Amino acid sequence: MTKLNAFEVFQLLPKTNCKKCGESGCMAFAVKLLGRQIELEKCTPLFEEKAYEKQLKKLQELLTPLSEALETGIILEEEKCIGCGNCLIVCPVNVAENPESSAGIGVAPEKEENVIYVVKDGKAKIIDLTKCRRYADTEKLSYAQCRVCEIYCFTEAIKILI
Amino acid sequence: MALGQVERIVCPHCSLLCDDVFCVINDGKIVSTYNACMRGDAFLKLVNSPNRLTNPLILEEGRLKPAHLSEALDVACNLLSRAKKPLLYGWGSVSYEAQEVGIQLAEKLEGVIDSTSSICHGISLRLIEEISREEFKCPTLEEVGDMADLVVYWGSNPADSHSRHLSRYTVFPRGKVRITGRLEREVVVVDVIKTRSAKGINLFLQIEPEKDLNLIKALIEYLSGKELPENVGGIMKKDIIDFGKMMKKAQFGTIFFGLGILQQENFKENIEGLIKLVKHPNLKGQFSLMPMIGHSNMLGFNLAAKKMAGVPYGYGIDFSKNPPEKTTVTEALINGDCDAALIIGANPFASFPQKLVEKLQNIPLIVIDTQMNLTVKKASVAIPATITGVETEGTMIRMDMQTKKLRKFLDSPSENCLPDKEILQNLLQKI
Structure with a gap:
C-alpha cells in the first residue's frame, strides 16, 4: 500500500521552522500539504536554496500522485477496474444508503445518486464522495481510517494515499 | 435524471x-x-457490435457469401441429412429449451451431440458422482452467502473468471447467519500463482504445479491428528496447520474449485481427495464442493442429456449406437467418423487443441452463432441467431443447479436472426 505520511514529508522539508509559509512549523506544513490545504510552493526556501534541490525533487515525486487523488485521498483508476463490485458491497455507507446491497445486490440506476460507488458499464465509479466516512474529517485533517474498498479491491484500482 | x-x-x-x-x-x-x-x-x-452476424452466409467458390435464410437452412439441412454421423457441438450458452430440441435433432439424425462440459467441469461433476456414489448436491450460492464462515477458492481465480462471485454471493454479502458479512468469514485461495483473487483474503497458499494432491493429503492427515512434514508442495507446515484449523473451526465451508484442479494428470485423485477432505469425520461443520462452471448454461445441457438419454454429467450422447451411448466431442472427433458438424454457441476453432481443429477443418460445418468469429469464418453455412437472455427468452441453470428464467427485452437485430430454438426446430422439421 502506498500510504503517504506527514513524517515522511516532514523529513524532506528544510526542517528549519522558518514560518515563511505562514504555518507554525515544518511539521504543520507537512500535515497541511497532505490535506492539500497548502501548496508546496509556499515553502519558498525549498525552491530558492540550492541545498534543497534533491529534497525538492523527491518531494515533488512523492506528492504527484496525491494531486490526482480526490478529496479523501482516494484514486480510482477505471482502466484497472474489472467491475467485480467488491467496493460497493463492502462499503458501509453504500450499504446503508442502498440496503439491498447487504445481500450483494448492486445499485439500481434510479438510486445511483444516493451512494458513493456504482458499477456502471462494467467499471466502478465514484458518485458522491462527500458521503465517504473519510470525507467528514478532512477539514480537521484527521481522516477516518476506513479503507475497506482499498483493502478488498482485487485489482488495486482503488488506492487511498493518505 | x-x-x-x-x-x-x-x-x-x-x-x-x-x-x-x-x-x-x-x-x-x-x-x-x-x-x-x-x-x-x-x-x-x-x-450492438459491428461484428454481429445478421446475415446468413453460404460458402461458395471458397468464399462466404450472404444468402437468404431459407436457402441457408436448406443447405444446412442437406449437409446434415447427407452426413452419416453428424456432430452437434457447443450448447454452453443456449437456453435449456434449445438444448432439448438439439438433443431431439441429434436423435433424429443419429448423430453425436456434446457440449463444452465434456472438456470442462462436466468431468468434475461426473467424478464427484462416481466417487461419492450419490447424486451431486451443493448448497445454493445464497446459502453460502448466508451461512459460510469459510470460503475456499482452490485452483480457481474468480476475480478474472467470475468477477462477482465474492461480492454478489459468497463473501461480502451480509448473510442471514453471517450478519456482518466479510468479517465473519475466512477466505482462502490455493493456486500456483498469486492471482488477483488472492488480494484481501485471510490465507493464500502458493502450491507448486501438480502438487495439489499432496496438500489435500496433508490436510487430511492434519485433520486425522497426524504429524505433518515441514513443507508440502512449497507450502510451509505452519500455513497448512492454519488452513486445517480454519476447517476444523468452520461451521459451514465451501470449496470452489476451478480448472486448476482438473487440468492435471492426477485430476481424478484430486477430486477424490477433495471429497475425502470435505467428508472428513473430524470436521464438525457442513462442508461442500462446487466446481466453478464457466459457460452460462453448460449445466443445462448436462441436465437435459441426463433426462433425455440418461448419460452422466460431462458426457454427450452418441445416437448412432442403439441404444444410444455416452461419448464426448474429443472421442467423436479423434475417432474421425463424424462427417459433418453443427456448432452452436461455441467457438471451437479458438478453444480446441490443434488436433481437434484439424479434424473439424476437414468436414462441412454448419455454424449457428450471434457473432462473426473464427469458427464462423470456417463454416460451410452460417446461420445468425439472437442472443438468449437479451433478444430471446429461455431457461438457464446456474453453477449451483438453480434454475434462472431469462427474458427477452430487445427485438431481434434483423429478421434473419432467429432464436436458437426456432432454428433447430426448423431443421428438425425439414430433415
Missing part, C-alpha cells in the same frame, strides 16, 4: 447468472449497464 427505458435482467454471460443487472436502452440499443462486471458488460454490448 431521466434514464429512459431501464430493464432489470439476468446477465447471460457466465454461470453466475447475476439477476441484478440493469440495462439502459435507447433506440433499441443497450447504451449502458449497471452492476454487470466488465465481462458481462462487454457481452451485453455485443448486441
Whole structure:
C-alpha cells in the first residue's frame, strides 16, 4: 500500500521552522500539504536554496500522485477496474444508503445518486464522495481510517494515499 | 435524471447468472449497464457490435457469401441429412429449451451431440458422482452467502473468471447467519500463482504445479491428528496447520474449485481427495464442493442429456449406437467418423487443441452463432441467431443447479436472426 505520511514529508522539508509559509512549523506544513490545504510552493526556501534541490525533487515525486487523488485521498483508476463490485458491497455507507446491497445486490440506476460507488458499464465509479466516512474529517485533517474498498479491491484500482 | 427505458435482467454471460443487472436502452440499443462486471458488460454490448452476424452466409467458390435464410437452412439441412454421423457441438450458452430440441435433432439424425462440459467441469461433476456414489448436491450460492464462515477458492481465480462471485454471493454479502458479512468469514485461495483473487483474503497458499494432491493429503492427515512434514508442495507446515484449523473451526465451508484442479494428470485423485477432505469425520461443520462452471448454461445441457438419454454429467450422447451411448466431442472427433458438424454457441476453432481443429477443418460445418468469429469464418453455412437472455427468452441453470428464467427485452437485430430454438426446430422439421 502506498500510504503517504506527514513524517515522511516532514523529513524532506528544510526542517528549519522558518514560518515563511505562514504555518507554525515544518511539521504543520507537512500535515497541511497532505490535506492539500497548502501548496508546496509556499515553502519558498525549498525552491530558492540550492541545498534543497534533491529534497525538492523527491518531494515533488512523492506528492504527484496525491494531486490526482480526490478529496479523501482516494484514486480510482477505471482502466484497472474489472467491475467485480467488491467496493460497493463492502462499503458501509453504500450499504446503508442502498440496503439491498447487504445481500450483494448492486445499485439500481434510479438510486445511483444516493451512494458513493456504482458499477456502471462494467467499471466502478465514484458518485458522491462527500458521503465517504473519510470525507467528514478532512477539514480537521484527521481522516477516518476506513479503507475497506482499498483493502478488498482485487485489482488495486482503488488506492487511498493518505 | 431521466434514464429512459431501464430493464432489470439476468446477465447471460457466465454461470453466475447475476439477476441484478440493469440495462439502459435507447433506440433499441443497450447504451449502458449497471452492476454487470466488465465481462458481462462487454457481452451485453455485443448486441450492438459491428461484428454481429445478421446475415446468413453460404460458402461458395471458397468464399462466404450472404444468402437468404431459407436457402441457408436448406443447405444446412442437406449437409446434415447427407452426413452419416453428424456432430452437434457447443450448447454452453443456449437456453435449456434449445438444448432439448438439439438433443431431439441429434436423435433424429443419429448423430453425436456434446457440449463444452465434456472438456470442462462436466468431468468434475461426473467424478464427484462416481466417487461419492450419490447424486451431486451443493448448497445454493445464497446459502453460502448466508451461512459460510469459510470460503475456499482452490485452483480457481474468480476475480478474472467470475468477477462477482465474492461480492454478489459468497463473501461480502451480509448473510442471514453471517450478519456482518466479510468479517465473519475466512477466505482462502490455493493456486500456483498469486492471482488477483488472492488480494484481501485471510490465507493464500502458493502450491507448486501438480502438487495439489499432496496438500489435500496433508490436510487430511492434519485433520486425522497426524504429524505433518515441514513443507508440502512449497507450502510451509505452519500455513497448512492454519488452513486445517480454519476447517476444523468452520461451521459451514465451501470449496470452489476451478480448472486448476482438473487440468492435471492426477485430476481424478484430486477430486477424490477433495471429497475425502470435505467428508472428513473430524470436521464438525457442513462442508461442500462446487466446481466453478464457466459457460452460462453448460449445466443445462448436462441436465437435459441426463433426462433425455440418461448419460452422466460431462458426457454427450452418441445416437448412432442403439441404444444410444455416452461419448464426448474429443472421442467423436479423434475417432474421425463424424462427417459433418453443427456448432452452436461455441467457438471451437479458438478453444480446441490443434488436433481437434484439424479434424473439424476437414468436414462441412454448419455454424449457428450471434457473432462473426473464427469458427464462423470456417463454416460451410452460417446461420445468425439472437442472443438468449437479451433478444430471446429461455431457461438457464446456474453453477449451483438453480434454475434462472431469462427474458427477452430487445427485438431481434434483423429478421434473419432467429432464436436458437426456432432454428433447430426448423431443421428438425425439414430433415
